[in-house]
Amino acid sequence: MELRQFFRSDLAKLSPYHIDQPDHCVKLDANESPFDLPTEIYAEISKEISSLKFHRYPDPSAGRLRTAISKMIGVDRDLIVVGNGSDELIGYIFQIFAKPDVQASFPSPTFSMYQIFAQIFGMSFTEIPLGSNFELIDETWQSHLNRYAKNLVFLAYPNNPTGNLFPEDILHKILVRSDTVLILDEAYYEFSGKSLLSRLHQQPNLIITRTFSKAYGLAGLRCGYMVAHPDVISEINKIRMPYNLNSFSQTVAMLMIKHRENIRPYIKLILEERRRIYDMLVTVDWCEPMPTDSNFILFRAQKPADLVFQKVLSHGVLIRNLNCPGLLENCLRVTIGTTEENNRFLSAITADFGEKV
Numbered sequence: 255m256e257l258r259q260f261f262r263s264d265l266a267k268l269s270p271y272h273i274d275q276p277d278h279c280v281k282l283d284a285n286e287s288p289f290d291l292p293t294e295i296y297a298e299i300s301k302e303i304s305s306l307k308f309h310r311y312p313d314p315s316a317g318r319l320r321t322a323i324s325k326m327i328g329v330d331r332d333l334i335v336v337g338n339g340s341d342e343l344i345g346y347i348f349q350i351f352a353k354p355d356v357q358a359s360f361p362s363p364t365f366s367m368y369q370i371f372a373q374i375f376g377m378s379f380t381e382i383p384l385g386s387n388f389e390l391i392d393e394t395w396q397s398h399l400n401r402y403a404k405n406l407v408f409l410a411y412p413n414n415p416t417g418n419l420f421p422e423d424i425l426h427k428i429l430v431r432s433d434t435v436l437i438l439d440e441a442y443y444e445f446s447g448k449s450l451l452s453r454l455h456q457q458p459n460l461i462i463t464r465t466f467s468k469a470y471g472l473a474g475l476r477c478g479y480m481v482a483h484p485d486v487i488s489e490i491n492k493i494r495m496p497y498n499l500n501s502f503s504q505t506v507a508m509l510m511i512k513h514r515e516n517i518r519p520y521i522k523l524i525l526e527e528r529r530r531i532y533d534m535l536v537t538v539d540w541c542e543p544m545p546t547d548s549n550f551i552l553f554r555a556q557k558p559a560d561l562v563f564q565k566v567l568s569h570g571v572l573i574r575n576l577n578c579p580g581l582l583e584n585c586l587r588v589t590i591g592t593t594e595e596n597n598r599f600l601s602a603i604t605a606d607f608g609e610k611v
């Protein structure tokens with residue numbers, strides 16, 4: 255029997271999301287936190303575990319976690335949905351808007367999941383190239399959006415993999431369009447300190463997603479949240495998987511909120527290290543680092559990116575090789591790690607490459 259005849263033909267061009275996981279490497283490739291949870295929090299998690307009932311399903315609406323998030327960000331809890339990382343929530347957003355007369359648009363380069371979800375949900379989409387400094391080009395966006403009756407725009411703020419924040423006035427121009435819903439992905443908010451959350455009440459067409467995977471160090475527990483108009487929330491709740499966030503992740507995310515003061519020093523350290531690495535990379539003659547508002551730095555090499563990637567890997571450090579034709583030609587991305595990890599990365603970058611000139 256030929257199973258392939260039953261599959262959706264439009265999925266043929268998709269391939270599984272590939273993630274390199276070499277052993278014994280310093281992992282500076284996935285924009286995770288380099289810091290494990292503070293020991294006080296581990297102690298409290300151990301206490302809480304004993305009262306969790308693993309044989310029961312979790313709270314289906316994650317009420318206590320949503321209340322904790324609501325208090326933390328000052329937004330009514332009815333405007334909040336939590337999920338298995340912001341990835342799951344971004345997928346739900348595509349699902350509720352995927353219909354033939356809605357055009358999805360996002361910059362290029364940006365977070366790859368927007369394109370993957372658009373393909374999974376069979377949505378028509380456009381990638382709008384960023385400018386040569388990875389900036390949004392206002393006129394290009396406006397004339398593009400003018401072509402469609404209904405637009406769904408995804409912007410990572412700051413953008414991944416470029417690290418920069420897009421200017422607020424351009425976001426504002428997109429947001430005030432009555433033909434556009436804007437999803438602002440604030441996965442790196444804690445490092446940029448910039449958000450459009452305060453606009454949510456005036457703008458029913460604004461959806462914000464955030465995550466506990468980055469600054470909060472919970473990448474392994476997969477927990478994110480979205481904040482949106484009640485009509486959006488009620489659509490999301492129709493398609494959301496029952497019990498989508500497990501009890502353990504709900505509990506730990508609540509503890510992280512309770513103890514969020516404990517992660518402030520980590521964020522401060524990342525910001526200091528970000529400055530240090532950027533300043534060092536600027537001094538390397540073949541290396542052009544991009545200004546960043548995130549916990550990672552994109553840099554362009556005047557050497558083949560594959561060579562740089564392998565060189566860094568040979569020093570036991572895994573970074574992300576983003577090299578592809580176009581804006582990301584010979585570009586690589588490094589996540590800010592601990593001071594020791596960053597030193598290892600920097601010594602790899604400054605080591606002799608042994609090339610014949």
Ligand SMILES: Cc1ncc(COP(=O)(O)O)c(C=O)c1O
Nearest residue numbers: 339340341410414441465467478
């Ligand atoms: C811009 C952006 N959005 C969302 C995510 C996904 O985060 P989560 O772990 O919450 O699914 C990432 C992860 O790298 C990201 O870079």
